[in-house]
Amino acid sequence: MINKVVDNAEVAVADIPNNATLMLGGFGLCGIPENCISALVAKKTAGLTCISNNAGVDDFGIGLMLQQRQVKKMISSYVGENKEFERQLLSGELEVELTPQGTLAERIRAGGAGIPAFFTPAGYGTEVAEGKETREFDGKMYLMENWLIADFALVKAWKGDTAGNLVFKGTARNFNPMMAAAGKITIAEVEELVPAGELDPNAIHTPGVFVQRIFQGTGYEKRIEQRTVSSN
Amino acid sequence: MALDKNGIAQRIAKELKDGYYVNLGIGIPTLVANYIPEGMDVVLQSENGLLGIGPFPTEENVDADLINAGKQTISMVDGSVLFSSADSFGMIRGGHIDLTILGAMEVSENGDIANWKIPGKMVKGMGGAMDLVASAKNIIVAMRHVDKYGKSKLLPECSLPLTGVNCVKKIVTELGVFEVVPEGGFKVLERAPGVSLEEIKNSTAGKLIVEEEIPEMAF
Numbered sequence: 001m002i003n004k005v006v007d008n009a010e011v012a013v014a015d016i017p018n019n020a021t022l023m024l025g026g027f028g029l030c031g032i033p034e035n036c037i038s039a040l041v042a043k044k045t046a047g048l049t050c051i052s053n054n055a056g057v058d059d060f061g062i063g064l065m066l067q068q069r070q071v072k073k074m075i076s077s078y079v080g081e082n083k084e085f086e087r088q089l090l091s092g093e094l095e096v097e098l099t100p101q102g103t104l105a106e107r108i109r110a111g112g113a114g115i116p117a118f119f120t121p122a123g124y125g126t127e128v129a130e131g132k133e134t135r136e137f138d139g140k141m142y143l144m145e146n147w148l149i150a151d152f153a154l155v156k157a158w159k160g161d162t163a164g165n166l167v168f169k170g171t172a173r174n175f176n177p178m179m180a181a182a183g184k185i186t187i188a189e190v191e192e193l194v195p196a197g198e199l200d201p202n203a204i205h206t207p208g209v210f211v212q213r214i215f216q217g218t219g220y221e222k223r224i225e226q227r228t229v230s231s232n
Numbered sequence: 233m234a235l236d237k238n239g240i241a242q243r244i245a246k247e248l249k250d251g252y253y254v255n256l257g258i259g260i261p262t263l264v265a266n267y268i269p270e271g272m273d274v275v276l277q278s279e280n281g282l283l284g285i286g287p288f289p290t291e292e293n294v295d296a297d298l299i300n301a302g303k304q305t306i307s308m309v310d311g312s313v314l315f316s317s318a319d320s321f322g323m324i325r326g327g328h329i330d331l332t333i334l335g336a337m338e339v340s341e342n343g344d345i346a347n348w349k350i351p352g353k354m355v356k357g358m359g360g361a362m363d364l365v366a367s368a369k370n371i372i373v374a375m376r377h378v379d380k381y382g383k384s385k386l387l388p389e390c391s392l393p394l395t396g397v398n399c400v401k402k403i404v405t406e407l408g409v410f411e412v413v414p415e416g417g418f419k420v421l422e423r424a425p426g427v428s429l430e431e432i433k434n435s436t437a438g439k440l441i442v443e444e445e446i447p448e449m450a451f
Contacts, residue, residue, distance in 0.1 A: 027280040027317065028303040030296065053317070080356030081303075089355055098355075101279065102321025102363030109318040120325065121366035125344075125397035128362060158297075170297035170314060171280050177316045205316075222296035225303040230288040 001163040001196045004214045009035035012187045012213050016040065016152050019047040019072070023108065023150040023179040024062060027053050028081070028225050031172030032061050033154040035189045035217040041065055049073040051148055053104060053175055055085045060223050066094070075148070077101035081225065100128060103145050105178060110147040112181025112210070117146050153183020156217070157206070160190035161199050164208030173205065180210040189217040233426045234406040235449075240374050242267045243422075243449055244333055244404050247372060248274050255279060255324065255364060257334030258302040260374040264333055275311075277329055279360040281320045284312030301360065321360070325367045332368035334361060336375045336400075338390040341438035343400040343412040345373065346392035358395060365396030377405035377435045384437035386410070386418050407432050409449065417441045422449045 006012045013036055016022070026032030040048075041064045048071050055074055056063035065071050066084050073095040079085050088094035099107070100122040110118055119142035123129050133144040155176040158169035166188055168176060180186045188206075193216040235243065237260045245267035248254065255277045256262050265285070268274050276285040278300040285300055286307035293307060300306045323329055338346040345365055348358040365371055378384055386403065403410045409422040417439040420432060423446050433440060 028299060030280070030299050030303070076357060078357040078359035086355060090352070096355075098357045100358050100362035101317065101360035102325055105317040105321050106325075120363075122325070122363040123358075124366060126362065126394040128358075168314075170295060171278065171282055171299055172297040173314060174280050174317045178318050224294070224296050224299075224305060226299070226305065227294060228288045228304040228306075229291050229294060231290070 003162050004164045004208070004211060005162050005193065006213045006215045008215055009039035009189060009217070010042070012036065012189070012215055013039045013043065016045055018045055020045070020151045021049040022051065023148070023153040023183055024050055024052040025155040025174065025176035025179050026061070027171065027174035029056065029061050029223050031156050031168070031174050031176055032056070033156040033189050034220055036154040036187060037061060037064060040070070041068060044068060044070065046070045047072045049075070051075040051108070051150060053077050053101060055079045055082045057081045057225065058084050060221070073097070075099060075104070077104050105175060107145055107148040108175065108178040108182045111149040112178055115147060117144050119144055148182060150179070150183045151185065153179040153186040155180045155186060155188050157188055157190045159192045159194060159199060160188055160211075160214050161194050161196045161208070162214070163196040164188065164211030164214050165199055165204045166190065166206035166211065167199060167203060168205050177206045180206045185212045186210055187212070188214045190214060191217060191220060233424070235424045236406070238263055239424070240404050240406060242451060243409065244372055244374055245269065247331070247402070248272060250274070252330040253277055253283070253328065254331045254333065255329050255368070257332070257361070259335045261333040261335060262302060264374070277320070277323065278306070279317070279320050279324065279364070281315045281317055282308065282312060284309045286312070321363050324360070324363055327367060327369055329368055331370045331372065332364045333372045333374055334364065336373045336385065337379070338385050338387055338392055339373055339375070339400050339403055339412070340387050340390045341412065341418055342416045343398045344390050345395045345400050346390040347395050349393045351393065361395050365399045371400050373400050373403045375403070375405060377407045384435055386436045386438045388438045407435060413441060419443065420446050422447055424449055
């Protein structure tokens, strides 16, 4: 088995250049590659195009990269939790491509699966469809959306092995599996790294073929955006 | 008396049917989960990747890796299943979700909905709303009848950027229940307790269709 293990986030992201296109897994702050984001913030890599469902919050996640003006363009579906993002967007400092969430997920999936475009009904008749090809299938209108591929995909998993196989936990899976497949170089950070052979092959979510580098992450904060509890 | 947001949620819960798979949007729709009739099996979908949303967890069971589409911590019911967002929207786009309940800023009399953007003011993004309204078999909107400035949200045409076209089937507001009819217009089905037809007319800018005696809502 090919050993894909690197020491840490700093080593894993060392060759990410300015102006790279990145995918970052996560939904809200759930399942985001915390270690890789910290390493990019420290490295001050700039001019980045970031494909991520959300843009973090002001002081965590991709929000940290926005604070340092490292991001040139975001491709996202929902960015409501981040005031600095909204400010940069309204002032024109940041370029943003807002994409329906299912379309975003499918564009990334298509990128990993080698499908350059597909038709979806989401956004037909809205400004999302502007400039895009539309077509009727069985009496319903659809619009064409293109795949997304990234120079580097940064994903976070619960467990991974030295061969790059990944297992996710809870709703932290979200965009991570599709992004793992759609990165030319995919970097996986995991809470628990085990030797190849320890994970049950029946229970692996992302096959290692999609992962080029893997490392044991540290110090996960796993910040919660909306802590809601019941008393009983 | 006009309904409060819990009253709107309670009324919408009457639209649920045994065996339904349902997606609840953020805000009033989330409250519908509190009013699922006893003994009815309804599976709630969270579009980030879960079927089988349970109640909010107790403090000791809070798990940062388990959230709903509103980023709230949640629990799972027996029989729950987790999946990727691509699989989740495959379920939605593929028509496997029976009912979508979501909020709106505006609905037009031909069933167009606007709920994601106020140009120059608010740009949060559409999230999963465009995918949901484009594909759900049945869409019910839960919203206030008028906005905070007193302006009707049931309009001849939406003024805000659209989320979807010709998709809303039913609207429940604090004043009543309305069906969006295929030929265009808001057909009044029920009045909220104590709300007069006159009040509904005064708060509705779009075409209102009143075909018969309008009953009061019963819970």
